[in-house]
Amino acid sequence: MQQRFAQADGSISSASVALPYSWSEGYEHDLIQRIRVIANFMVQGEDLRAAANLANGASSDVSRHNWTAIAEAFEKHKREHGAGINSNTWASKYAPVVTRMIELMSGQGAPMNGPNLLEAAVRQWDLGSRSRQIATQNGAAFLRYAVERHGVSSRTWEPPHSLANVVGRRAPTREQFALSNAQVIRLVEGLQVIGSEEASRWAFAVQLCAEYGLRPTELFHLRFKGEQLWCMYCKKSGGGTTKPRRLLAAPLLDMGGAPTDWRLEQRLQAGEPLPQVVDPSLAGDRMGRFLRRQAIWQELSAEAQQLGEELVPYSLRHRYSATCHRNNVPPKFIAEAMGHSLETHLRRYARFVSHGAAAAAFNAAFGGVITEGELKK
Known part of the structure; x- marks a missing residue:
């Protein structure tokens, strides 16, 4: 693998490193994965040789640590410390993403850093969904636990500081x-x-x-x-x-x-x-x-x-809100019945507010004759 540099005098210099793989189809996946890890370190400011050395460390980190044992310790920690989660919470919110992370770490072409591992583990959930958000948060908690309690390299395995890009956003909907x-x-x-x-x-x-x-x-x-x-x-x-x-x-x-x-x-x-x-x-x-x-x-x-x-x-x-508005229930009371603030209600359900109802309310309050057309002027 080679990196070239343009010098001030116009000449070209280069640096190269050898990757620990045979140039064959059987190593294609591992080779691409290693190049991605090296590129990730280079984006963070490392030169080619330093990035390659860090990638070698990440690779040895995968095999050196017993990730299954770390996951078992993490479950015990979540059950016995802090608020103390129960079996159902572990099974529904933590186990799916942690189990997937262990599968990835033990398979061929295992991710070589925390951000890549987390992104690969939550891919099964829809972008921007609540399920993906929960999986991302709990997967990141597992990585932080591995770093803080089991000597896993923080430089390599720390999850990304912002999880927003991992969770992603749903495509615009109608x-x-x-x-x-x-x-x-x-x-x-x-x-x-x-x-x-x-x-x-x-x-x-x-x-x-x-x-x-x-x-x-x-x-x-x-x-x-x-x-x-x-x-x-x-x-x-x-x-x-x-x-x-x-x-x-x-x-x-x-x-x-x-x-x-x-x-x-x-x-x-x-x-x-x-x-x-x-x-x-x-x-x-x-x-x-x-x-x-x-x-x-x-x-x-x-x-x-x-x-x-x-x-x-x-x-x-939405049917409930539309029905209440059609029957002239004041928005404040509809919001209260639906369990959110008036501000949230008006932001979400303004389309159901009837101009005709507004005219009727003003007429009832002030005894005048106000038409819907006059309110729109």
């Missing part, structure tokens, strides 16, 4: 679709006709999300206070942490204009089962994966696409 009453009813009936236990549970989940405006993860945080149904989920965001809230129904109307009688609260009190989800924080992903396989969801998705919009699990929650 406006998310708000399902109509009739479409929600079709969805529920389409799931129920499948006849499986799993489909019945998801039909129940769909009904709850549509009528109460729930986030999918909130399905697993429902409690009764006396006769009132509450959601105890507290969402953390840049605007602070939301509080538990009483759930207020926005009933769906059937084709005849009568409220559907799904008896949701009675069914919850009777213990009707919800879908089986190991990690409630990933319930949205789990719901999406199930629904996208169903013919009725594909049919509704095509209808959304005709309007240039995208059907997602949150389309059930």
Whole structure:
């Protein structure tokens, strides 16, 4: 491998290093991987020889350390220190990415530094998804643990300072679709006709999300206070942490204009089962994966696409917001019922605010005759 330099007098000088591989097809993958590691060190300011030596150290680091033993120690550390995670948390949030990292480290052409290892390990999750974000954070924690507790080279195996590029961003999406009453009813009936236990549970989940405006993860945080149904989920965001809230129904109307009688609260009190989800924080992903396989969801998705919009699990929650706005519920109260701030609500759901409703509110307040056209002037 050779590096050339242009000198001030116009001449060319060079430096070269020999790589420890035969020039044959069998070593192609390893050779390319080593060149990438050397190039990474050179980007950080090292010359060719220094970068090659560091890459040699990274290669020996892979074989010198027992990464499986480090992973076992990391699990023990996570269980017994700090907040102390439980078996389900380890199995759902840590084990998938750590196991993948160990597989990569023990296979042919193992990554030779922390950033490359982390990027390769999280490739199985969609860019920008919550699942990929969690995997990236926990994979980085494993690398930091290896550096701090097991003598692994920090220069080689420290994860990148910023994880944003590893997590990535989803491709730009269309406006998310708000399902109509009739479409929600079709969805529920389409799931129920499948006849499986799993489909019945998801039909129940769909009904709850549509009528109460729930986030999918909130399905697993429902409690009764006396006769009132509450959601105890507290969402953390840049605007602070939301509080538990009483759930207020926005009933769906059937084709005849009568409220559907799904008896949701009675069914919850009777213990009707919800879908089986190991990690409630990933319930949205789990719901999406199930629904996208169903013919009725594909049919509704095509209808959304005709309007240039995208059907997602949150389309059930969007239905709740749109319905409340159409029935002139003040935005402040809709935001409170949905468990977010008024600012967040107006930023997300301004498209559902009716100008006609604004005119009616002003007329009611001031007794004048204000037309919708006058408000737009």
